[in-house]
Amino acid sequence: MKRSKTFSNGLWIALAYLLALTGFAFAAGEEEAAWNGGLRQKFFGDRPIEEGNQIVELTAPYRAEDPALVPIQISSKIPQTKDRFIKTVTLIIDNNPVPFSGIFHFTPESGKADLAMRVRVNAYTHIRAIAETNDGKLYMNKAFVKASGGCSAPIGTDLEAAMARMGKMKFKLDNEKAVLRQPNLAQLLISHPNITGLQMDQLTRMIKPAHFVEEVKVSFNDKPVLTAQTDIAISADPNFRFYFVPETAGELKAEIRDNKGNRFSASQTVTP
Amino acid sequence: MKVPAIALLLPFIALNVPARDDTSKISLQQVAPGIYVHQGIHELPDRHNRGEIANIGFIVGQRCVAVIDTGGSPDQGRALKKAVESITTTPICYVINTHVHPDHIYGNIAFKQPGVSFIGHHKLAEAMAMRAPFYREKAERDLGFGLETENFVPPDHPVRDTLVLELGARALVLKAHRTAHTDSDLSIYDARTKTLWLADLLFMGHLPVIDGSLNGWLATIEELRKIDAELAIPGHGPVSADWPEALEPEERYLKTLQSEIRAFIKDGRTMEDAMANVGLSARGDWQLFDEFHKRNISTAFAELEWEDE
Structure with missing residues (x-):
C-alpha cells in the first residue's frame, strides 16, 4: 500500500x-x-530584467500594413533628471535575421527618453524595448507584431533617386519657437536606402550588399541629446522622433555614419 | 456622356472555352473587335483563388496575337493560352507584361516557346529579378504553389519610351511610364478601336494600390488623359469602361491622399496619425479599402516627406 x-x-x-x-x-x-x-x-x-511598462512603454501595430515600414513608439514613464534617468534603450526584434535593431543613449539633457521610428519586421515576432536606468537596472516592455518579409522585401522602387539623395537630412521641430528649459519634440529625417543585405537579385544571383546607417549622433550646442547605434531593421530613409531640452537658443546638430564609412551632418538653428 | 460606339455595336460575348483538362477554363469577353478580356475578382490573392485576380487577355491582329498579362498562376496562363487557340488560329507572337506584379506575370511560363517575344518596361527585368526571391516565398506561403526562376520570364524587348507592335492590320502603341503604380508600368493603345489597355494604371472598384509613387501616378494620369481613346481596360474592375470618365474615382482617391498627407506633413503630424485618419471618407467607394488603404498612406507618406528634395 x-x-x-x-x-x-x-x-x-x-x-x-x-x-x-x-x-x-x-x-x-x-x-x-x-x-x-x-x-x-x-x-x-x-542580469535581472523587470518586465512591464513602469519605465518605458512600447507601442507597435499588432498587424503591420507594410512589413518594411512599421512605425513604433517608445514612451518613457519617468522624466530625465540628473538624479534619475534612462541611460539607454535597446531595441530587439526577436525573429528578425538581425534581432539587434538599435541601442539609443540618452542624457538628462534629452528631457524625455521618448523615441519613435520605423522598422522592418521579417516574421511574426515580439519587439522589445529594454531600458537601462542610470542605476543600472533593466526594464523591458514588448509588443507582438504580425508581419513577414520586411527585411527581404524588395528595395524601394526608386533606388537611383534614393542613392542620389543619400545623406540629406532635415530636422523638423514640433513648434516653430522652442520652449526653453522644457522637453521639445524634434524629428530627424535621414535620406538613406538602408539596404539590408538580404535582398537578392535573382538574375545575377547577387545580394545587394548591406548599406545602412550605423551611428546617429544628435547634439544641442555640442551636448549629446541622442546617440544611437543602429542596424538593418531601421527602415529606408530613417526617421527618428525624440526630445531635447534647450537652455538657450542654439544649434541642433546631427552627425551620421553608415557601415561604408560615409559621414553626413546637418544642423538646425533653434530659437525661443 | 460619351458613348463608346464600339460597345454599342458589339454585344459582349461571354465565351466559356471548353476545357481539355481540369485546369484550363477561363471566361473571356470581347470588348471591342479582336480584344478579349478576362475579368478578375476583387479579392486578396490566396490559396483559394490562386492569385488569379487580375484582368488579363489578348488582342488579335491579322498576322499576330498579342497576349496582355498572363495571369496569377501558371495554370491560368495555360488556360489563357488554350482560350486564345480556341478563338483564333492566328499565332501568338507577343506576350506583353504591363508590370511586375504576380497576378499579371505568373502565367508567363505557359507562353514561353520559340516565336513568342516577351515585351515589358525597361525596368521590368530588374524589378522581376529584385522581387523574385521575395515573391517565390510569398507564393509558397499564400498561394499554395511553388515557382522556379524560370517562371519569371523577363522581357526580350524592353520598352524605354514607346514601341509600336505590328499585329497585321493592327498596330499597338506601347508606352513605358514613369514610376506610378509600380516602377514598370506599360500601357497599350489600339488605334483601330481607340482602346487603351491600362492594366493597373487604372483601378475601378478595387482600391488603387500604390507600389511606386503617388506623385508619379498622378502625373501619369495627367498624361494619359490626353490620349484620344473611347474605351479603357482596367487591371482590376470591369472588362472595359468609358474613357476618360473611368479615371475619375482613382484620380479623386489619389488626390485626396496627396493633399491630406501633405497637410499632415506640413503640420508635423506623424505617419501613424496619418494612417489612422487620412482619406477615410472614401471608404464606402472602394472594395478592399481596409486591406490596402493604410499601406497606401504609409507608402505615400514616406514619399511625400522627401518630395521637396
Whole structure:
C-alpha cells in the first residue's frame, strides 16, 4: 500500500511537472523561444530584467500594413533628471535575421527618453524595448507584431533617386519657437536606402550588399541629446522622433555614419 | 456622356472555352473587335483563388496575337493560352507584361516557346529579378504553389519610351511610364478601336494600390488623359469602361491622399496619425479599402516627406 501510494505520488508529481512544462511552453509559446533561447543571454547575460511598462512603454501595430515600414513608439514613464534617468534603450526584434535593431543613449539633457521610428519586421515576432536606468537596472516592455518579409522585401522602387539623395537630412521641430528649459519634440529625417543585405537579385544571383546607417549622433550646442547605434531593421530613409531640452537658443546638430564609412551632418538653428 | 460606339455595336460575348483538362477554363469577353478580356475578382490573392485576380487577355491582329498579362498562376496562363487557340488560329507572337506584379506575370511560363517575344518596361527585368526571391516565398506561403526562376520570364524587348507592335492590320502603341503604380508600368493603345489597355494604371472598384509613387501616378494620369481613346481596360474592375470618365474615382482617391498627407506633413503630424485618419471618407467607394488603404498612406507618406528634395 505504502509503496503504491508513493509510486502514485511520484507519478502525480511527474505528471504535474510535465503539465507545468507543457503549460509553460504553451503560455510562453514559440513567441519567447528566440528570446529565452539566447537573445536575452547574449545582450544582458544573467542580469535581472523587470518586465512591464513602469519605465518605458512600447507601442507597435499588432498587424503591420507594410512589413518594411512599421512605425513604433517608445514612451518613457519617468522624466530625465540628473538624479534619475534612462541611460539607454535597446531595441530587439526577436525573429528578425538581425534581432539587434538599435541601442539609443540618452542624457538628462534629452528631457524625455521618448523615441519613435520605423522598422522592418521579417516574421511574426515580439519587439522589445529594454531600458537601462542610470542605476543600472533593466526594464523591458514588448509588443507582438504580425508581419513577414520586411527585411527581404524588395528595395524601394526608386533606388537611383534614393542613392542620389543619400545623406540629406532635415530636422523638423514640433513648434516653430522652442520652449526653453522644457522637453521639445524634434524629428530627424535621414535620406538613406538602408539596404539590408538580404535582398537578392535573382538574375545575377547577387545580394545587394548591406548599406545602412550605423551611428546617429544628435547634439544641442555640442551636448549629446541622442546617440544611437543602429542596424538593418531601421527602415529606408530613417526617421527618428525624440526630445531635447534647450537652455538657450542654439544649434541642433546631427552627425551620421553608415557601415561604408560615409559621414553626413546637418544642423538646425533653434530659437525661443 | 460619351458613348463608346464600339460597345454599342458589339454585344459582349461571354465565351466559356471548353476545357481539355481540369485546369484550363477561363471566361473571356470581347470588348471591342479582336480584344478579349478576362475579368478578375476583387479579392486578396490566396490559396483559394490562386492569385488569379487580375484582368488579363489578348488582342488579335491579322498576322499576330498579342497576349496582355498572363495571369496569377501558371495554370491560368495555360488556360489563357488554350482560350486564345480556341478563338483564333492566328499565332501568338507577343506576350506583353504591363508590370511586375504576380497576378499579371505568373502565367508567363505557359507562353514561353520559340516565336513568342516577351515585351515589358525597361525596368521590368530588374524589378522581376529584385522581387523574385521575395515573391517565390510569398507564393509558397499564400498561394499554395511553388515557382522556379524560370517562371519569371523577363522581357526580350524592353520598352524605354514607346514601341509600336505590328499585329497585321493592327498596330499597338506601347508606352513605358514613369514610376506610378509600380516602377514598370506599360500601357497599350489600339488605334483601330481607340482602346487603351491600362492594366493597373487604372483601378475601378478595387482600391488603387500604390507600389511606386503617388506623385508619379498622378502625373501619369495627367498624361494619359490626353490620349484620344473611347474605351479603357482596367487591371482590376470591369472588362472595359468609358474613357476618360473611368479615371475619375482613382484620380479623386489619389488626390485626396496627396493633399491630406501633405497637410499632415506640413503640420508635423506623424505617419501613424496619418494612417489612422487620412482619406477615410472614401471608404464606402472602394472594395478592399481596409486591406490596402493604410499601406497606401504609409507608402505615400514616406514619399511625400522627401518630395521637396
